[in-house]
Amino acid sequence: MSFRPRRTALYMPGSNARALEKARSLDVDVLLLDLEDAVAIDMKDVARTQVAEAVKAGGFGHREVVIRINGLETQWGSDDLAAAIEAKPDAILVPKVNCAEDVYMVGRKMNDVGADQDIKIWAMMETPQGMLRALEIAEATKEYHGRRLSCFVLGTNDLVKETRVAIVPGRAPVYGWLMNCQAAARSFDLDIIDGVFNNFNDLDGFIAECEQGAEMGMDGKTLIHPKQIADCNRIFSPDADAVAWGRKVIEAFDAPENQSKNVMTIDGKMVERLHAEMARRLVDIAEAIAARDEE
Structure with missing residues (x-):
């Protein structure tokens, strides 16, 4: 299809083999196979191997498969990137993107090893610098090593942590930053996926935040639990x-x-x-x- 819906993007911990297998049957548009935040330090190598093997094995159907690597500045980042390139997911999600150079760095490494051009770069927008430089980051698509960039993913938990603002219903303290990212993304024809809602047992709160995200023009929302899938698919689907x-x-x-x-x-x-x-x-x-x- 010429257009890929990205209403639901579910994080799956790469260290959990059962979760990776279950991912093949979930009614989501995007699977975010995580090597970063959801994986304990002593499980990083195991997660990398399991995710790479799962992606190579395929069987994910219509689901867009994205691998979130650890940052290249960490001890795991380079190995994560190499394994992801070899596995050939639909995209590689780069954490804590602060500036356009962070995109170029990944793009340069991918191009240097002849990575399949169909593998895109997605950028986690989750730092104060990322909020202030959102337009610069989106503009990276104009340069050769940034052309793979195709989507912003909002990391609201890290953003709240680093800015020390409060998490409140309606997200007033971060609303301006989120809309700034949305405008930057649209300026360069990028998709943008909203951040997670942490209390997966609070379905009313989750629905309200999904509705807000849809009103803000987000393409979808990142999820942390399968019970959030149905409502998110419904809310981000056209009436x-x-x-x-x-x-x-x-x-x-x-x-x-x-x-x-x-x-x-x-x-x-x-x-x-x-x-x-x-x-x-x-x-x-x-x-x-x-x-x-x-x-």
Whole structure:
């Protein structure tokens, strides 16, 4: 499919072999196979081996497979990156990206060893410097070693820790930073996935935060527990009525007699051509989800 939905991105600890096997059957769009935060220090090598073997074995179906490595400045980062390149996931998630050079460094190492060009770079946006340099990081896509960058992933737990702000309903202390990242991502046609909701037993709170993320224009949300999947898929899926309206708008603007029109009245509503462009993306998302569900 030309468009890949990224509504649900579930972290799976690379050190847990049973979790990696279960990942193949979960109803998520993205699997984030983690070698970093979710893995104890004495299990780093085991996790690396298990994740690499799982990705090479395949069997993940429609699910986009992403390996989160440890930072290259750590003792595990270089080995993680090498193993990930060999395993050939859909993307490599780089933690604690502070500036464009962090993207270039990974891209340069991937290019130097001839890594498959289909392997993308995703950037964890989770530090104060990352918040302040979000536009610079997104702009890395303009340079050769940064062209693999395709998605921002918000790491709200680390961001809260490093800035010492409070975690409160509505996320007011971090809202401005999250929207800054969203604007930077959209400036360079990147996807952006919202941060985790920690209390997986608080489904009402989780739903509220998913709804907020959807209103903020996020493409989806990172998850820490399978019980969060269904509500997240539902909230980040296009509404059926909105899709039907979108098809009507597209059809109207695509009609030969309307090719020169930038504004029209449809069912009593004034609609601009930009609304048709927005409708095309909405319909693309709905069709991609429908195609995924038919697999």
